[in-house]
Amino acid sequence: MTDNASQTDLSTTTVAVIGAGNMGGPVVRAMLAAGTDPQHVRIVNSSPASSERAAAELGVTAAADRAAAVDGADVVVLGVKPYQILDLLAEIGDGLAEGAVVVSLAAGTTLAQMQEALPADTAVERAMPSVPISVGEGAVGLMRGDAVTDAQHDLVHALFSCAGVSVDITEGQVHAFIGTAGSLVAIVFSLMEAMIDEGVREGLKRDLATELVQQTVRGATGLLRESGQHVAVARGTVTSPGGTTVEGLAEFERRGGRAAIASAMQAAADRSKEMAGD
Numbered sequence: 001m002t003d004n005a006s007q008t009d010l011s012t013t014t015v016a017v018i019g020a021g022n023m024g025g026p027v028v029r030a031m032l033a034a035g036t037d038p039q040h041v042r043i044v045n046s047s048p049a050s051s052e053r054a055a056a057e058l059g060v061t062a063a064a065d066r067a068a069a070v071d072g073a074d075v076v077v078l079g080v081k082p083y084q085i086l087d088l089l090a091e092i093g094d095g096l097a098e099g100a101v102v103v104s105l106a107a108g109t110t111l112a113q114m115q116e117a118l119p120a121d122t123a124v125e126r127a128m129p130s131v132p133i134s135v136g137e138g139a140v141g142l143m144r145g146d147a148v149t150d151a152q153h154d155l156v157h158a159l160f161s162c163a164g165v166s167v168d169i170t171e172g173q174v175h176a177f178i179g180t181a182g183s184l185v186a187i188v189f190s191l192m193e194a195m196i197d198e199g200v201r202e203g204l205k206r207d208l209a210t211e212l213v214q215q216t217v218r219g220a221t222g223l224l225r226e227s228g229q230h231v232a233v234a235r236g237t238v239t240s241p242g243g244t245t246v247e248g249l250a251e252f253e254r255r256g257g258r259a260a261i262a263s264a265m266q267a268a269a270d271r272s273k274e275m276a277g278d
Protein backbone atom coordinates (compact mmCIF):
# COMPACT_ATOMS: atom_id res chain seq x y z
CA MET A 1 0.00 0.00 0.00
CA THR A 2 1.19 3.54 -0.70
CA ASP A 3 1.71 6.08 2.11
CA ASN A 4 -1.04 8.25 0.63
CA ALA A 5 -3.42 5.28 0.65
CA SER A 6 -2.82 4.72 4.37
CA GLN A 7 -3.79 8.35 4.99
CA THR A 8 -6.96 8.25 2.90
CA ASP A 9 -10.12 8.85 4.93
CA LEU A 10 -12.80 6.41 3.75
CA SER A 11 -15.58 7.53 6.08
CA THR A 12 -17.29 9.61 3.37
CA THR A 13 -16.47 7.37 0.41
CA THR A 14 -19.51 5.93 -1.33
CA VAL A 15 -19.08 2.47 -2.80
CA ALA A 16 -21.53 0.65 -5.08
CA VAL A 17 -21.08 -3.09 -5.46
CA ILE A 18 -22.93 -4.68 -8.37
CA GLY A 19 -22.85 -8.41 -7.65
CA ALA A 20 -22.14 -9.13 -3.98
CA GLY A 21 -21.71 -12.89 -4.34
CA ASN A 22 -18.87 -15.26 -3.41
CA MET A 23 -16.25 -12.63 -4.26
CA GLY A 24 -18.20 -9.36 -4.07
CA GLY A 25 -19.23 -10.21 -0.48
CA PRO A 26 -15.66 -10.64 0.81
CA VAL A 27 -14.72 -7.42 -1.01
CA VAL A 28 -17.46 -5.60 0.89
CA ARG A 29 -16.19 -7.06 4.18
CA ALA A 30 -12.62 -5.96 3.41
CA MET A 31 -13.78 -2.44 2.54
CA LEU A 32 -15.78 -2.19 5.78
CA ALA A 33 -12.72 -3.35 7.74
CA ALA A 34 -10.74 -0.57 6.03
CA GLY A 35 -13.09 2.06 7.47
CA THR A 36 -15.83 2.50 4.87
CA ASP A 37 -19.12 3.56 6.46
CA PRO A 38 -21.69 0.71 6.03
CA GLN A 39 -24.32 3.35 5.26
CA HIS A 40 -22.22 4.44 2.29
CA VAL A 41 -21.90 0.94 0.83
CA ARG A 42 -24.76 0.02 -1.51
CA ILE A 43 -25.12 -3.34 -3.12
CA VAL A 44 -27.30 -4.70 -5.86
CA ASN A 45 -27.71 -8.31 -6.96
CA SER A 46 -29.82 -9.91 -9.66
CA SER A 47 -33.12 -9.35 -7.82
CA PRO A 48 -34.37 -7.06 -5.02
CA ALA A 49 -34.82 -10.06 -2.71
CA SER A 50 -31.22 -11.18 -3.32
CA SER A 51 -29.92 -7.62 -2.80
CA GLU A 52 -31.83 -7.32 0.49
CA ARG A 53 -30.58 -10.71 1.69
CA ALA A 54 -26.93 -9.92 0.89
CA ALA A 55 -27.20 -6.40 2.35
CA ALA A 56 -28.61 -7.76 5.62
CA GLU A 57 -25.85 -10.38 5.82
CA LEU A 58 -23.10 -7.84 5.18
CA GLY A 59 -24.66 -5.04 7.24
CA VAL A 60 -24.80 -2.58 4.34
CA THR A 61 -27.54 -0.97 2.23
CA ALA A 62 -29.45 -2.58 -0.64
CA ALA A 63 -29.91 -0.33 -3.67
CA ALA A 64 -33.21 -0.43 -5.54
CA ASP A 65 -31.49 -1.16 -8.86
CA ARG A 66 -28.16 -0.82 -10.66
CA ALA A 67 -28.78 2.82 -11.68
CA ALA A 68 -29.57 3.80 -8.09
CA ALA A 69 -26.47 1.98 -6.81
CA VAL A 70 -24.17 3.79 -9.22
CA ASP A 71 -25.72 7.24 -8.79
CA GLY A 72 -23.18 9.48 -7.01
CA ALA A 73 -20.87 6.58 -6.06
CA ASP A 74 -17.13 7.32 -5.82
CA VAL A 75 -16.21 3.70 -6.50
CA VAL A 76 -18.25 1.15 -8.46
CA VAL A 77 -17.19 -2.46 -7.92
CA LEU A 78 -18.30 -5.08 -10.45
CA GLY A 79 -18.66 -8.53 -8.88
CA VAL A 80 -20.71 -10.16 -11.65
CA LYS A 81 -19.50 -12.97 -13.91
CA PRO A 82 -16.93 -12.08 -16.59
CA TYR A 83 -19.38 -12.57 -19.48
CA GLN A 84 -21.68 -9.91 -17.95
CA ILE A 85 -19.08 -7.17 -17.51
CA LEU A 86 -19.14 -5.43 -20.90
CA ASP A 87 -22.95 -5.29 -21.16
CA LEU A 88 -23.08 -3.99 -17.62
CA LEU A 89 -20.54 -1.24 -18.36
CA ALA A 90 -22.51 -0.17 -21.45
CA GLU A 91 -25.59 0.06 -19.23
CA ILE A 92 -24.09 2.04 -16.33
CA GLY A 93 -21.49 4.16 -18.18
CA ASP A 94 -23.59 7.28 -18.60
CA GLY A 95 -24.81 7.17 -14.99
CA LEU A 96 -21.33 7.22 -13.41
CA ALA A 97 -20.54 10.22 -11.22
CA GLU A 98 -17.80 12.65 -12.21
CA GLY A 99 -14.48 11.23 -10.96
CA ALA A 100 -15.89 7.76 -10.22
CA VAL A 101 -13.56 4.76 -10.43
CA VAL A 102 -14.88 1.48 -11.80
CA VAL A 103 -13.22 -1.59 -10.27
CA SER A 104 -13.85 -4.96 -11.91
CA LEU A 105 -13.18 -8.22 -10.07
CA ALA A 106 -13.63 -10.28 -13.22
CA ALA A 107 -11.04 -12.63 -14.63
CA GLY A 108 -10.61 -12.47 -18.37
CA THR A 109 -12.03 -9.04 -19.20
CA THR A 110 -9.21 -6.61 -19.91
CA LEU A 111 -8.84 -2.94 -19.06
CA ALA A 112 -8.86 -2.11 -22.78
CA GLN A 113 -12.17 -3.95 -23.29
CA MET A 114 -13.67 -2.20 -20.29
CA GLN A 115 -12.38 1.19 -21.38
CA GLU A 116 -13.94 0.69 -24.81
CA ALA A 117 -17.37 -0.07 -23.29
CA LEU A 118 -17.33 3.15 -21.20
CA PRO A 119 -17.34 6.88 -21.99
CA ALA A 120 -13.83 8.09 -22.90
CA ASP A 121 -11.42 8.67 -20.02
CA THR A 122 -13.48 6.83 -17.40
CA ALA A 123 -11.17 5.64 -14.60
CA VAL A 124 -11.04 1.84 -14.70
CA GLU A 125 -9.14 -0.64 -12.54
CA ARG A 126 -9.14 -4.39 -12.19
CA ALA A 127 -8.76 -6.05 -8.80
CA MET A 128 -7.98 -9.74 -8.56
CA PRO A 129 -8.79 -10.79 -5.00
CA SER A 130 -8.63 -14.08 -3.14
CA VAL A 131 -11.47 -15.14 -0.84
CA PRO A 132 -9.53 -14.82 2.51
CA ILE A 133 -9.65 -11.02 2.10
CA SER A 134 -12.91 -11.29 4.07
CA VAL A 135 -10.80 -12.11 7.16
CA GLY A 136 -7.94 -9.76 6.28
CA GLU A 137 -5.67 -12.61 5.14
CA GLY A 138 -6.13 -12.56 1.37
CA ALA A 139 -4.26 -11.12 -1.57
CA VAL A 140 -5.37 -8.50 -4.08
CA GLY A 141 -3.60 -7.73 -7.34
CA LEU A 142 -4.52 -4.26 -8.62
CA MET A 143 -4.27 -3.32 -12.29
CA ARG A 144 -4.53 0.37 -13.02
CA GLY A 145 -6.06 1.80 -16.19
CA ASP A 146 -4.51 4.72 -18.05
CA ALA A 147 -7.17 7.25 -17.02
CA VAL A 148 -6.80 6.57 -13.27
CA THR A 149 -5.31 9.47 -11.28
CA ASP A 150 -2.89 8.95 -8.38
CA ALA A 151 -5.62 10.04 -5.94
CA GLN A 152 -8.08 7.49 -7.39
CA HIS A 153 -5.47 4.73 -7.25
CA ASP A 154 -4.66 5.63 -3.63
CA LEU A 155 -8.39 5.41 -2.87
CA VAL A 156 -8.63 1.91 -4.34
CA HIS A 157 -5.52 0.84 -2.38
CA ALA A 158 -7.03 2.30 0.79
CA LEU A 159 -10.24 0.32 0.26
CA PHE A 160 -8.17 -2.88 0.15
CA SER A 161 -5.78 -1.86 2.93
CA CYS A 162 -7.22 -4.40 5.39
CA ALA A 163 -7.53 -7.23 2.85
CA GLY A 164 -4.14 -8.82 3.61
CA VAL A 165 -1.55 -8.23 0.89
CA SER A 166 -2.47 -5.78 -1.88
CA VAL A 167 -0.03 -5.13 -4.68
CA ASP A 168 0.09 -3.49 -8.09
CA ILE A 169 0.46 -5.99 -10.91
CA THR A 170 0.35 -5.77 -14.70
CA GLU A 171 -2.35 -7.45 -16.73
CA GLY A 172 0.37 -9.77 -18.02
CA GLN A 173 0.98 -10.97 -14.46
CA VAL A 174 -2.67 -11.61 -13.62
CA HIS A 175 -2.62 -15.22 -14.82
CA ALA A 176 0.32 -16.07 -12.55
CA PHE A 177 -1.42 -14.15 -9.74
CA ILE A 178 -4.56 -16.29 -10.15
CA GLY A 179 -2.45 -19.47 -10.05
CA THR A 180 -0.44 -18.30 -7.04
CA ALA A 181 -3.20 -16.64 -4.99
CA GLY A 182 -6.83 -16.55 -6.23
CA SER A 183 -7.25 -20.15 -7.37
CA LEU A 184 -4.52 -21.47 -5.08
CA VAL A 185 -6.83 -20.93 -2.10
CA ALA A 186 -9.08 -23.73 -3.31
CA ILE A 187 -6.09 -25.98 -3.97
CA VAL A 188 -4.88 -25.34 -0.41
CA PHE A 189 -8.37 -26.15 0.92
CA SER A 190 -8.25 -29.39 -1.02
CA LEU A 191 -4.79 -30.24 0.35
CA MET A 192 -5.97 -29.47 3.87
CA GLU A 193 -9.02 -31.67 3.40
CA ALA A 194 -6.74 -34.54 2.34
CA MET A 195 -4.50 -33.92 5.38
CA ILE A 196 -7.46 -33.88 7.78
CA ASP A 197 -8.93 -37.06 6.26
CA GLU A 198 -5.61 -38.84 6.63
CA GLY A 199 -5.28 -37.65 10.25
CA VAL A 200 -8.71 -39.21 10.89
CA ARG A 201 -7.67 -42.42 9.11
CA GLU A 202 -4.60 -42.53 11.37
CA GLY A 203 -6.94 -42.46 14.38
CA LEU A 204 -7.49 -38.81 15.38
CA LYS A 205 -10.94 -37.35 15.97
CA ARG A 206 -11.98 -35.07 13.09
CA ASP A 207 -12.10 -31.94 15.28
CA LEU A 208 -8.58 -32.54 16.53
CA ALA A 209 -7.23 -33.43 13.06
CA THR A 210 -8.80 -30.19 11.71
CA GLU A 211 -7.29 -28.10 14.50
CA LEU A 212 -3.85 -29.66 14.02
CA VAL A 213 -3.84 -29.18 10.24
CA GLN A 214 -5.03 -25.57 10.49
CA GLN A 215 -2.41 -24.84 13.15
CA THR A 216 0.31 -26.51 11.10
CA VAL A 217 -0.48 -24.47 7.98
CA ARG A 218 -0.74 -21.27 10.06
CA GLY A 219 2.45 -22.14 11.96
CA ALA A 220 4.47 -22.85 8.81
CA THR A 221 3.39 -19.49 7.36
CA GLY A 222 4.09 -17.62 10.60
CA LEU A 223 7.53 -19.16 10.95
CA LEU A 224 8.55 -18.25 7.40
CA ARG A 225 7.20 -14.71 7.81
CA GLU A 226 8.86 -14.07 11.18
CA SER A 227 12.20 -15.71 10.47
CA GLY A 228 12.54 -14.58 6.86
CA GLN A 229 14.06 -18.03 6.20
CA HIS A 230 14.12 -19.49 2.70
CA VAL A 231 11.43 -22.16 2.59
CA ALA A 232 13.96 -24.89 1.70
CA VAL A 233 16.11 -23.96 4.72
CA ALA A 234 13.07 -24.11 7.01
CA ARG A 235 12.18 -27.55 5.62
CA GLY A 236 15.75 -28.71 6.21
CA THR A 237 15.58 -27.79 9.89
CA VAL A 238 12.73 -30.26 10.48
CA THR A 239 14.31 -33.07 8.46
CA SER A 240 16.62 -35.16 10.63
CA PRO A 241 18.52 -38.13 9.13
CA GLY A 242 16.54 -41.36 9.17
CA GLY A 243 13.61 -39.61 10.87
CA THR A 244 9.87 -39.49 10.31
CA THR A 245 9.79 -36.25 8.32
CA VAL A 246 12.38 -37.26 5.74
CA GLU A 247 10.44 -40.49 5.20
CA GLY A 248 7.20 -38.57 4.63
CA LEU A 249 8.89 -36.07 2.32
CA ALA A 250 10.52 -38.83 0.25
CA GLU A 251 7.12 -40.43 -0.29
CA PHE A 252 5.66 -37.04 -1.21
CA GLU A 253 8.35 -36.61 -3.90
CA ARG A 254 8.10 -40.23 -5.16
CA ARG A 255 4.34 -39.79 -5.58
CA GLY A 256 4.83 -36.59 -7.58
CA GLY A 257 3.25 -34.33 -4.95
CA ARG A 258 5.29 -31.32 -6.01
CA ALA A 259 4.59 -31.88 -9.71
CA ALA A 260 0.86 -32.28 -9.05
CA ILE A 261 0.73 -28.94 -7.22
CA ALA A 262 2.72 -27.20 -9.96
CA SER A 263 0.39 -28.68 -12.61
CA ALA A 264 -2.70 -27.51 -10.72
CA MET A 265 -1.36 -23.96 -10.47
CA GLN A 266 -0.33 -23.96 -14.11
CA ALA A 267 -3.77 -25.23 -15.17
CA ALA A 268 -5.43 -22.34 -13.29
CA ALA A 269 -3.08 -19.80 -14.88
CA ASP A 270 -3.59 -21.35 -18.34
CA ARG A 271 -7.37 -21.23 -17.96
CA SER A 272 -7.09 -17.56 -17.04
CA LYS A 273 -5.05 -16.93 -20.22
CA GLU A 274 -7.63 -18.83 -22.26
CA MET A 275 -10.48 -16.76 -20.79
CA ALA A 276 -8.63 -13.56 -21.64
CA GLY A 277 -7.83 -14.82 -25.15
CA ASP A 278 -4.07 -14.40 -24.45
Ligand SMILES: NC(=O)c1ccc[n+]([C@@H]2O[C@H](COP(=O)([O-])OP(=O)(O)OC[C@H]3O[C@@H](n4cnc5c(N)ncnc54)[C@H](OP(=O)(O)O)[C@@H]3O)[C@@H](O)[C@H]2O)c1
Binds near residue numbers: 046079106
Ligand atom coordinates in the same frame (compact mmCIF):
# COMPACT_ATOMS: atom_id res chain seq x y z
N1 LIG B 1 -14.88 -16.61 -6.56
C1 LIG B 1 -13.59 -16.29 -6.58
O1 LIG B 1 -12.74 -16.85 -5.86
C2 LIG B 1 -13.11 -15.15 -7.46
C3 LIG B 1 -11.77 -14.73 -7.34
C4 LIG B 1 -11.36 -13.64 -8.11
C5 LIG B 1 -12.26 -13.03 -8.98
N2 LIG B 1 -13.53 -13.49 -9.09
C6 LIG B 1 -14.45 -12.82 -10.02
O2 LIG B 1 -15.56 -12.35 -9.28
C7 LIG B 1 -16.69 -12.31 -10.13
C8 LIG B 1 -17.88 -12.94 -9.43
O3 LIG B 1 -17.59 -14.31 -9.17
P1 LIG B 1 -18.31 -15.03 -7.95
O4 LIG B 1 -17.59 -16.30 -7.76
O5 LIG B 1 -18.45 -14.07 -6.80
O6 LIG B 1 -19.77 -15.27 -8.59
P2 LIG B 1 -21.16 -15.37 -7.81
O7 LIG B 1 -20.99 -15.88 -6.43
O8 LIG B 1 -22.09 -16.07 -8.74
O9 LIG B 1 -21.62 -13.85 -7.68
C9 LIG B 1 -22.13 -13.12 -8.75
C10 LIG B 1 -23.00 -12.04 -8.19
O10 LIG B 1 -23.48 -11.26 -9.28
C11 LIG B 1 -24.87 -11.00 -9.06
N3 LIG B 1 -25.50 -10.71 -10.33
C12 LIG B 1 -25.72 -11.54 -11.38
N4 LIG B 1 -26.34 -10.87 -12.38
C13 LIG B 1 -26.50 -9.59 -11.92
C14 LIG B 1 -27.06 -8.41 -12.48
N5 LIG B 1 -27.58 -8.41 -13.72
N6 LIG B 1 -27.08 -7.28 -11.73
C15 LIG B 1 -26.56 -7.26 -10.48
N7 LIG B 1 -26.00 -8.35 -9.90
C16 LIG B 1 -25.98 -9.49 -10.62
C17 LIG B 1 -25.38 -12.27 -8.42
O11 LIG B 1 -26.58 -12.02 -7.76
P3 LIG B 1 -27.58 -13.24 -7.38
O12 LIG B 1 -26.93 -13.94 -6.24
O13 LIG B 1 -28.83 -12.51 -7.02
O14 LIG B 1 -27.70 -14.08 -8.61
C18 LIG B 1 -24.23 -12.56 -7.45
O15 LIG B 1 -24.37 -11.81 -6.26
C19 LIG B 1 -16.33 -13.01 -11.43
O16 LIG B 1 -16.17 -12.05 -12.44
C20 LIG B 1 -15.03 -13.71 -11.11
O17 LIG B 1 -14.17 -13.76 -12.24
C21 LIG B 1 -13.99 -14.53 -8.34
